[in-house]
Amino acid sequence: MNFExxxxxxxxxxxxxxxxxxxxxxxxxxxxxxxxVATVKGVFHRDLSHEVGAEIILGNTYHLYLRPGLxxxxxxxxxxxxxxxxxxxxxDSGGYQVFSLSDxxxxxxxxxxxxxxxxxxxHLFTPxxxxxxxxxxxxxxxxxxxxCPPGTAEYDYAKKSLGLTQRWLERGVKHFxxxxxxxxxxxxxxxxxxxxVYPDLRRAAAEHAASLSRDGYAIGGLAVGEPAExxxxxxxxxxxxxxxxxxxxxxGVGTPENLLExxxxxxxxxxxxxxxxxxxxxxxxxSQGVMNMRNQKWAHDFSPIDENGVTFVDKTYxxxxxxxxxxxxEMLGAQIASLHNLGFxxxxxxxxxxxxxxxxxxxxxxxxxxxxxxxx
Amino acid sequence: MNFExxxxxxxxxxxxxxxxxxxxxxxxxxxxxxxxVATVKGVFHRDLSHEVGAEIILGNTYHLYLRPGLxxxxxxxxxxxxxxxxxxxxxDSGGYQVFSLSDxxxxxxxxxxxxxxxxxxxHLFTPxxxxxxxxxxxxxxxxxxxxCPPGTAEYDYAKKSLGLTQRWLERGVKHFxxxxxxxxxxxxxxxxxxxxVYPDLRRAAAEHAASLSRDGYAIGGLAVGEPAExxxxxxxxxxxxxxxxxxxxxxGVGTPENLLExxxxxxxxxxxxxxxxxxxxxxxxxSQGVMNMRNQKWAHDFSPIDENGVTFVDKTYxxxxxxxxxxxxEMLGAQIASLHNLGFxxxxxxxxxxxxxxxxxxxxxxxxxxxxxxxx
Numbered sequence: 001m002n003f004e005x006x007x008x009x010x011x012x013x014x015x016x017x018x019x020x021x022x023x024x025x026x027x028x029x030x031x032x033x034x035x036x037v038a039t040v041k042g043v044f045h046r047d048l049s050h051e052v053g054a055e056i057i058l059g060n061t062y063h064l065y066l067r068p069g070l071x072x073x074x075x076x077x078x079x080x081x082x083x084x085x086x087x088x089x090x091x092d093s094g095g096y097q098v099f100s101l102s103d104x105x106x107x108x109x110x111x112x113x114x115x116x117x118x119x120x121x122x123h124l125f126t127p128x129x130x131x132x133x134x135x136x137x138x139x140x141x142x143x144x145x146x147x148c149p150p151g152t153a154e155y156d157y158a159k160k161s162l163g164l165t166q167r168w169l170e171r172g173v174k175h176f177x178x179x180x181x182x183x184x185x186x187x188x189x190x191x192x193x194x195x196x197v198y199p200d201l202r203r204a205a206a207e208h209a210a211s212l213s214r215d216g217y218a219i220g221g222l223a224v225g226e227p228a229e230x231x232x233x234x235x236x237x238x239x240x241x242x243x244x245x246x247x248x249x250x251x252g253v254g255t256p257e258n259l260l261e262x263x264x265x266x267x268x269x270x271x272x273x274x275x276x277x278x279x280x281x282x283x284x285x286x287s288q289g290v291m292n293m294r295n296q297k298w299a300h301d302f303s304p305i306d307e308n309g310v311t312f313v314d315k316t317y318x319x320x321x322x323x324x325x326x327x328x329x330e331m332l333g334a335q336i337a338s339l340h341n342l343g344f345x346x347x348x349x350x351x352x353x354x355x356x357x358x359x360x361x362x363x364x365x366x367x368x369x370x371x372x373x374x375x376x
Numbered sequence: 377m378n379f380e381x382x383x384x385x386x387x388x389x390x391x392x393x394x395x396x397x398x399x400x401x402x403x404x405x406x407x408x409x410x411x412x413v414a415t416v417k418g419v420f421h422r423d424l425s426h427e428v429g430a431e432i433i434l435g436n437t438y439h440l441y442l443r444p445g446l447x448x449x450x451x452x453x454x455x456x457x458x459x460x461x462x463x464x465x466x467x468d469s470g471g472y473q474v475f476s477l478s479d480x481x482x483x484x485x486x487x488x489x490x491x492x493x494x495x496x497x498x499h500l501f502t503p504x505x506x507x508x509x510x511x512x513x514x515x516x517x518x519x520x521x522x523x524c525p526p527g528t529a530e531y532d533y534a535k536k537s538l539g540l541t542q543r544w545l546e547r548g549v550k551h552f553x554x555x556x557x558x559x560x561x562x563x564x565x566x567x568x569x570x571x572x573v574y575p576d577l578r579r580a581a582a583e584h585a586a587s588l589s590r591d592g593y594a595i596g597g598l599a600v601g602e603p604a605e606x607x608x609x610x611x612x613x614x615x616x617x618x619x620x621x622x623x624x625x626x627x628g629v630g631t632p633e634n635l636l637e638x639x640x641x642x643x644x645x646x647x648x649x650x651x652x653x654x655x656x657x658x659x660x661x662x663s664q665g666v667m668n669m670r671n672q673k674w675a676h677d678f679s680p681i682d683e684n685g686v687t688f689v690d691k692t693y694x695x696x697x698x699x700x701x702x703x704x705x706e707m708l709g710a711q712i713a714s715l716h717n718l719g720f721x722x723x724x725x726x727x728x729x730x731x732x733x734x735x736x737x738x739x740x741x742x743x744x745x746x747x748x749x750x751x752x
Contacts, residue, residue, distance in 0.1 A: 039701060039708040046688060068675070068700040076678055076696065084692050299444070302452055312422060316460050320452065324444040325415060331707060332415040 001140070001188040001215045003028075003247045011362040013239065013266035016353050019056075019216075019247055021088040021140040022185035023080065026055045028247060028268035029352050031259065031345045032090060034276065037063040038083045041276050042331075042338040045085050051311040052342040053350070056088040056140075058271045061133055062097035065123075066116050070136050078138025078183050090271070091139035092251070093130045093192070095146045096220070107147065109164070127172040131189070135182050143218060144172040146192040151225030158196035165194045166208050173212050188215035190249060196221060197230045199237045206241035216247040219267070223253045232261050239266040256285055256348055256372035260365050263352050270349075275341035280334040282326040285344050289374030291319075293337065298323035305336070311343035348372075377516070377564040377591045379404075379623045387738040389615065389642035392729050395432075395592075395623055397516040398561035399456065399464040402431045404623060404644035405728050407635065407721045408466060410652065413439040414459045417652050418707075418714040421461050427687040428718040429726070432464040432516075434647045437509055438473035441499075442492050446512050454514025454559050466647070467515035468627070469506045469568070471522045472596070483523065485540070503548040507555060507565070514559050519594060520548040522568040527601030534572035541570045542584050549588050564591035566625060572597060573606045575613045582617035592623040595643070599629045608637050615642040632661055632724055632748035636741050639728050646725075651717035656710040658702040661720050665750030667695075669713065674699035681712070687719035724748075 007016040019026040033040045033048060035057045040048055048054040059079055068082070076082035079089055095112070098105055102114035111126030127145045134142040146165040149158055169191050176189040191209035195201030209217050219238050222231045235250065242248055249269035250262050259270055275285065282293040286306045291298070301319040309315065313336045325333030348368075355364040383392040395402040409416045409424060411433045416424055424430040435455055444458070452458035455465055471488070474481055478490035487502030503521045510518040522541040525534055545567050552565040567585040571577030585593050595614050598607045611626065618624055625645035626638050635646055651661065658669040662682045667674070677695040685691065689712045701709030724744075731740040 037700075037704050037706060038697070039706050042707050042711070044689070044708070044711070046692070067704050068696070072675060072696060072700070075676055076694075081678075082694070082697055082700075084694075084697070299448060300451055302458075313420070316422070318452075318458070318460075320444070320448060321414070321458055321460070324413075324448070324458075328413050328443050330413060330415050331418050331710065332420070334707065335418070335420070335711065 001186060003216065003245065005245060007357045009356050009361045010359065012264040012365070014263050014352070014356050014361050015266060015268065016356045017247065017268060021188075023086060023088040023140055024055075026088055027353060029263045029349045030055055030269050031349045032056050032058045032269060032271040033342050034058045034060075034271055034273045035083070035085075036060045036273075037067055038079060040342070042280065042335045043276070043342065045083065047311075047339055048342070049087070051339060053310070053346045054087070054342065056090060057085060059089055059091045059137060059139065060094070060097060061091050061130060061137065062094035062101065064091070064137055065094065065133050066118055070133060074136050074182070078136070080138060088140040089138070090141035090249075091134050091137050091143060093134070093143040093145045094125055096148045096252070098125060099148055107164070109167070111145070127168040128175040131172055131175045131179060135179060135187065138183050138187075140187060141216070142176065142187050142189050144169045144189065144191050146194055146220055148194070148221050148224070149196055151197070153196050155198055158198055158201055162194050162201050162205055165192070166205065169209065169212070173214070190214060190216045190218045192218040192220040192251070193238050193242075194221045195234070197226050197234060199233070202234050202237045203241055206238045210242055214246070216249060217242050218249040218251050220251045222250065223258065228258065228261070231258075232265060235262060235265045235267060256345070257369050259345070259348060260352065260369050260372070263349075264361070264365055275345050276338045279337035279341040282333065282337065284337055285341050285372065287344070287347075287368070288371060289376040290372070291376055293319070293322050293333070294326045295323070305340060306344070309340055309343060310347045311339050313339050314343070377562060379592065379621065381621060383733045385732050385737045386735065388640040388741070390639050390728070390732050390737050391642060391644065392732045393623065393644060397464040397564075399462060399516055400431075402464055403729060405639045405725045406431055406645050407725045408432050408434045408645060408647040409718050410434045410436075410647055410649045411459070411461075412436045412649075413443055414455060416718070418656065418711045419652070419718065421459065423687075423715055424461075424718070425463070427715060429686070429722045430463070430718065432466060433461060435465055435467045435513060435515065436470070436473060437467045437506060437513065438470035438477065440467070440513055441470065441509050442494055446509060450512050450558070454512070456514060464516040465514070466517035466625075467510050467513050467519060469510070469519040469521045470501055472524045472628070474501060475524055483540070485543070487521070503544040504551040507548055507551045511555060511558050511563065514563075516563060517592070518552065518563050518565050520545045520565065520567050522570055522596055524570070524597050524600065525572055527573070529572045531574055534574055534577055538570050538577050538581055541568070542581070545585065545588070549590070566590060566592045566594045568594040568596040568627070569614050569618075570597045571610075573602050573610060575609070578610050578613045579617055582614045586618055590622070592625060593618050594625040594627050596627045598626065599634065604634065604637070607634070608641060611638060611641045611643060632721070633745050635721070635724060636728065636745050636748070639725075640737070640741055651721050652714045655713035655717040658709070658713065660713055661717050661748065663720070663744070664747060665752040666748070667752055669695070669698050669709070670702045671699070681716060682720070685716055685719060686723050687715050689715050690719070
């Protein structure tokens with residue numbers, strides 16, 4: 001994997017780049033739609049490519065490991081072939097899901113024993129076997145196993161947790177370097193920087209991760225309950241340490257405003273379930289603000305869903321029609337909203353790139369943060 | 377509306393035709409996807425046109441009347457504009473849904489009082505107001521209000537019910553002829569022939585309907601529990617009476633086999649929720665037979681969903697992938713199956729047309745009936 005910085009903003013820490021993977025190029029800053037269990041919920045891969053303009057999607061190791069399972073994924077020749085997606089894929093390590101979804105998890109130095117949220121079966125994730133699993137999935141970018149403490153974690157717990165994450169990281173790196181890709185194409189390994197909301201822990205974590213000289217670095221454990229300002233501060237602390245010439249991925253973030261603030265602080269990659277999950281609940285993100293499509297106020301509004309939208313649904317369907325679909329619990333509502341929201345998120349990062357390249361990012365971002373946060 | 381017969385089979389009663397409406401031509405025999413509440417569940421209108429090849433879709437008066445309601449539909453300029461579908465639409469009269477869905481329905485000579493299945497509110501459908509409602513919906517083809525007795529109805533009940541349906545039909549015709557289309561384009565009115573499984577009632581009903589000289593005729597009250605052979609017999613009885621030069625629409629039917637047998641007996645139009653409803657449950661109809669995609673047997677089958685399929689999903693996704701989506705309750709499974717099934721149904725009627733035109737229908741139909749009925 002190779003990363004080239006193409007533009008660096010002079011007013012902020014924003015940058016544009018190009019990430020070259022075995023499955024093609026990804027221009028950064030980029031948003032990665034979340035394809036939890038081998039599908040970005042409600043969206044055909046064709047539409048992800050042609051309507052949304054997605055350049056890379058995310059898969060969840062925890063979910064894929066449980067369903068369809070490694071045997072099927074290996075027989076298929078990896079997740080790309082299994083799901084018919086020929087562009088890059090990044091997989092998380094499963095750590096976050098083990099802590100948020102599974103029952104009876106138990107953390108040890110060795111790894112994490114957990115019970116499946118589906119059938120209660122018992123499993124063990126270790127820093128080594130999550131690398132093996134992601135080798136079988138065939139992700140272009142593989143993530144290290146980490147512990148992701150809650151946003152409210154006390155300093156002592158956060159420090160102890162970080163120690164474990166760092167020892168796991170070293171084991172993961174070692175195992176990754178001792179193993180080979182299964183399908184002939186190159187995979188990259190990203191450490192995850194933890195440390196909760198404590199600047200000294202974050203700084204130490206970033207220094208430790210940077211010392212391992214990988215192709216890119218992730219910032220984990222943010223947007224887990226802490227105030228946004230604290231998240232922004234942690235991003236600044238971490239990005240001051242991480243090598244400038246490598247991509248930085250802020251995990252699980254976030255709102256359009258979060259993306260813009262992250263980009264301004266030098267983040268290159270984002271993922272979040274928000275555009276699809278909130279979309280399924282009737283929330284639309286647009287360049288003019290946020291709309292709740294279940295609201296009665298749209299019942300008689302026959303104007304297009306989003307005049308500035310980039311996907312075909314935006315001008316095909318009206319607000320009144322979409323509101324009717326949500327009021328009637330019709331699945332087409334979720335499909336339209338998911339496609340629209342992902343289209344908007346990808347539009348937002350493309351616009352950010354274009355303004356960074358033109359040296360006009362800071363003013364555009366200030367204006368856009370105001371617009372996207374309005375409730376309309 | 378105008379209907380032209382283009383080919384008449386010599387071995388069976390099958391025929392090809394062209395139905396010209398204000399929203400374009402429909403070639404017959406045709407299958408009409410069911411767009412219950414202004415949406416064919418899970419399918420974008422774009423994909424209905426370009427992937428499925430749908431030429432006309434159905435809307436349900438009962439559902440549309442309750443949601444989004446007449447005010448919204450009228451403000452939108454009718455259902456075509458509201459749902460962004462510019463091809464023909466046929467609406468049923470609501471009679472069937474009143475009997476199958478609503479609570480506390482009460483039948484009188486005037487009409488049918490019922491309570492909404494959504495909020496329990498009280499409503500009245502009359503032969504006249506369902507015409508008014510379908511004028512507001514703006515359907516190209518409007519259906520008469522009828523009583524649809526169960527498949528097990530005794531003769532005496534069936535005869536009494538038919539009497540009411542016939543009196544309602546006369547009132548409906550009169551009201552239709554005394555009112556005008558709301559949006560400037562022509563609408564047609566189809567009577568519905570009832571009579572349960574009793575040949576003399578069916579014959580009398582067909583004669584009565586034919587005497588009213590309308591643009592087309594529907595056969596209702598079949599596929600409601602009676603054996604298929606009895607349904608086929610009733611179609612023969614009715615079609616022997618209905619005018620040859622007018623289209624015949626068999627309501628709510630059916631399986632691929634039912635379609636082929638109906639076509640062989642001179643039916644021109646069909647609608648059914650089966651491709652979408654069964655699709656959402658994991659059942660796929662193909663030219664090689666029926667597949668249950670929830671079945672473990674597909675878990676390791678990486679061949680395309682349907683080598684002979686006409687929609688993009690058929691060759692894009694594998695059986696193993698689709699099985700995984702159903703096993704994981706992922707909505708993309710329902711989307712893929714719905715699109716595939718509708719594509720198959722439309723392919724089937726196109727093939728029927730082509731074989732009728734070539735004078736090769738009977739042998740093709742015999743062969744195809746065997747194939748489509750197999751469980752694979």
